[in-house]
Amino acid sequence: MLGLILLLSITYGLSYFYHKSLSDTIGLIPNRKKMLYFLAGFLLVSTIALFNCFIESSLISAEWKLNNPINFSLLAKAAWYFFISVFTEELIFRGILLYILIEKIGAKKAVLVSAMIFGIYHWFSYGMFGSGIIPMLYIFFITTLAGYVWGIAFTKSKTLLLPLGFHFGWNLINSLFRKSQPYGEILYHQVNKATLSDLNNLFVSLFTGIFPSILMYLAVYLMFRKKKVL
Numbered sequence: 001m002l003g004l005i006l007l008l009s010i011t012y013g014l015s016y017f018y019h020k021s022l023s024d025t026i027g028l029i030p031n032r033k034k035m036l037y038f039l040a041g042f043l044l045v046s047t048i049a050l051f052n053c054f055i056e057s058s059l060i061s062a063e064w065k066l067n068n069p070i071n072f073s074l075l076a077k078a079a080w081y082f083f084i085s086v087f088t089e090e091l092i093f094r095g096i097l098l099y100i101l102i103e104k105i106g107a108k109k110a111v112l113v114s115a116m117i118f119g120i121y122h123w124f125s126y127g128m129f130g131s132g133i134i135p136m137l138y139i140f141f142i143t144t145l146a147g148y149v150w151g152i153a154f155t156k157s158k159t160l161l162l163p164l165g166f167h168f169g170w171n172l173i174n175s176l177f178r179k180s181q182p183y184g185e186i187l188y189h190q191v192n193k194a195t196l197s198d199l200n201n202l203f204v205s206l207f208t209g210i211f212p213s214i215l216m217y218l219a220v221y222l223m224f225r226k227k228k229v230l
Contacts, residue, residue, distance in 0.1 A: 010096055025099060026091075026094075026095045026099060026154075026159070026160045027157070027158050027159025027160055027161065028159070028160055028161070030161070034157075034159045034161045035161065037157050037159055037161050037162040037165065038161040038162065038164060038165040039165065040162075040165065040223075041153070041161075041162045041163070041164070041165025041166040041169065042165040042166075042168060042169040043169070044165075044166070044169070044216070044219055045165070045166045045167075045169035045170050045173070045212070045216060046169040046172075046173045048170075048212050048215050048216065049169065049170055049173035049174055049212065050173060052208055052211060052212050053174075053177050053178075055207070055208070055211070056204060056207075056208045059200075059204050059207075060193045060194050060196060060204060061192075061193060061194040062190055062192070062193040062194075063190070063191050063192040063193070064177070064188040064189070064190055064191065065188065065189055065190075065191045066187065066188055067185070067186070067187055067188065067189060070187060071186070074183065074186055075186050075187075077183070078172065078175055078183035078186055079172055081182065081183060082168060082171045082172045082175065082183070083168055083172075085171075086164060086167045086168045086171055087164060087168075089118075089121075089167065090150075090160055090163055090164050090167060091160070093114055093117065093118045093121070093147060093151075094114070094150055094151055094154045094160055094163050095160055097114050097117065098110055098111065098114040098151055098154065098155075101113055101114055102155075107155050110151075111148060111151035111152055111155060112148060112151075114147065114151055115144045115145075115146075115147035115148035115150075115151055116144050116147075118143060118144060118146075118147035119139070119140040119141070119143045119144030119147060120140065121143075122139050122140070122143040123136060123139065123140065126139055138205065138206075138209065141209070142209035142210065142213070145209075145210065145213040146170075146212075146213050146216075148213075149166075149213050149216045149217045149220060150163035150166055150167060150216075151163070152217070152220055153166060153216075153220050156220060156223075156224040157223075157224070166216060170212070176188065177190075
């Protein structure tokens, strides 16, 4: 929590530095419109994550088993953990970093650069060093793509709450089915799947990694179709 307070202080300090006022430059102060953005982002990406899991399960013939009993206390802890971790990342990459870059190089370049830094960050957060160049490139590509879409969502909505809803929904819903640290397979665990060839496995990985970001981009485009999307 101290880290969040520090990041918020830096954010509003930057606002004062550039604009000589403590204005809500990243749209964190909630109102009805911003909360609807957050809710829409969360529900939309939750649907996308579930659909993505269904498609992947169909492609690899996966079988799932419901955890019995369901640990609701663990689910609550996971939701809180993912919200705080996602809020922290959004403050850094779509808040402080993107805000500075927009002031320096403009929105188009800023969104791309911040997304690429977001991708590099995941090499560290996922412990990718030593895993090989192909897995590192894959993680960089799919996280950069997601960061790019979330950056666009921020610049168009003028609030951090929309990308926060996207990011939180994605992490939380995936933790219900997939292995993740420190919380994973909270509701279901996989008991069986087909063995795929390297080529088919590559196709599944690329599809499930890219497809969600494409759908999120289309959603942002439709939400802000009267505004030019980057």
